[in-house]
Amino acid sequence: MRTSQYLLATQKEVPSDAEVISHQLMLRAGMVRKVAAGMYNWLPTGLRVLNKVAHIVRDEMNKAGAIEINMPVVQPADLWQESGRWEEYGPELLRIKDRHDRDFVLGPTHEEVVTALVSNEVNSYKQLPLNLYQIQTKFRDEVRPRFGIMRGREFIMKDAYSFHLSNECLDSTYQLMHKAYCNIFERIGLEYRPVIADSGSIGGAVSHEFHVLAESGEDDIAFSNQSDYAANVELAEAITLETSPEATQDLQSVDTGSASTIQEVCELLSIEPAKTVKTLLVKASDEVATDLVALIVRGDHSLNDIKASKHAWVASPLEFANADEVVTATGASIGCLGPVQARVPLIVDASAAACADFVCGANQNNTHYTGANWQRDVGEFEIADIREVVAGDPSPCGKGNLEIRKGIEVGHIFQLGDKYSKAMNCGVLTETGKHEVLQMGCYGIGVTRIVAAAIEQNHDKFGIIWPDAIAPFKVVIIPMNMHKSHRVKEVAESLYSALSDANIEVLFDDRKERPGVMFADMELIGVPYSIVVGERNLDNQQVEIKNRRSNEKTVIAIDEVVDTIKSY
């Protein structure tokens, strides 16, 4: 490709609304342009990268035995009504009507369509297992699209769906997909982690997310410094080793005035937050007689609402009580709540339960207790793991301690079980002639998001540094003042044809630009290797090859260029 015949579209200035580095660089490098909130044009350079990623994904999926299909972006509402997600999915599901006033949705995912398809086409156990996938546009009407390509409303996803007669069979395909995903991210050249995850609204039991590690990530991942254990902090189990020491203080009530936050109370009493517990009132489930239940965590810990909402006593989704409800239920207002003589059921986090002589609210305004102790001062309570893990916690795997890092979720795999197949009656005849509902797995990869994540992980102050596997071009020829030197032009042209003939993706910067402009542009778009053709080296029949990542420069003979580039 010649730059003179290409749409390079690089720019010096960044639109002011681009916050994250990948968004800024994708705009400056001429990869994408915004059309509307969360929707983008993909320009030639961006599309080249996107296609590279898609190609690797497709290749590994095929290798793992998945079969490619294509399903429509627009889907009829009745499929969604059948699965129950027409009501369940909420406003992220964009609903539209056709000219006959019939309801449709823009597909955010394709469980319904694929399940209906398999239900019609697959009738015998002999056709199983089956793993179907597509690489296709999805639309999710995000509350707040942000970070450019990272969280768009329209994006490209590889989604695969597998169908099985048994859970064992599902599990073996699941493991196969797990491995395929590892292969994909390794081939692309990203630092990633598979982590144990929550299955969220998609449903199902077993689930892993694949995260690209980057500072700008939206998720926190906890992983052991001594083993492979990694989990989304939403899920990471908190291990409490401490046991409750004996009480040494008497229960005493103190006037804490207007101090209501943990921080204020700690300052007033000159104690550490770890010596306090905080009490949060949330809506109760039907399992308990009261309207509210109390969740108690140590003062320096945070509540993990996903863990909490899974507790049988807690209404799901988690909903905090408002100020009035708190006063009605306890007689005290928010800020002075505590477990002592509480009027609602108590769920106490294990590490809070391991405290002795702690400080807590007294369920009376402007008053806290010091020297509180569970066995002596508090009635019945239940112990559970409801807090967020923190760095330094023992790893649940038993080896090492947890570290916490930011990740960008680029893949997610689930064992769905029969959630969709049951709702949509998708089954086959077994060997004994009995109709049986299928077990399903589903496996997603954010193809567009991978592009952004790769940039977050690979850039410097000059621009993008693509991993070779997904670079838009492998090498760029940068001629020095070609219009003034016949020799430079001749060599550049012949290298261009030689590299093209060797099937190497080469960009030839044949613009009549000054060297500085070319260097800056090519570094910005992140081409891994540059060949600088200049008078300087031509007397020796040589050119300079520069490595974008290491910035290393080597001067080599012109007739070695093709082989050298090939070897990279």
Next chain:
RNA sequence: CGGUGAGUGGCGCAGCUUGGUAGCGCACUUGGUUUGGGUCCAAGGGGUCGUAGGUUCGAAUCCUAUCUCACCGACCA
């Protein structure tokens, strides 16, 4: 959905307080100059100021409504 801020040539911004029909940088075009790290000079093309309404002799500027966009938040007592 709540809060904050912003909409002026392709991009980045100024002008708005103190109304008098628009300016700068980048990019673009032409000529010259320069040439191994975003040269310099000159001449040009392009916007009616998000939209609608109002006040006024006169509105980018004041008022009202509306749309769009961005950032923060939507959980810690």
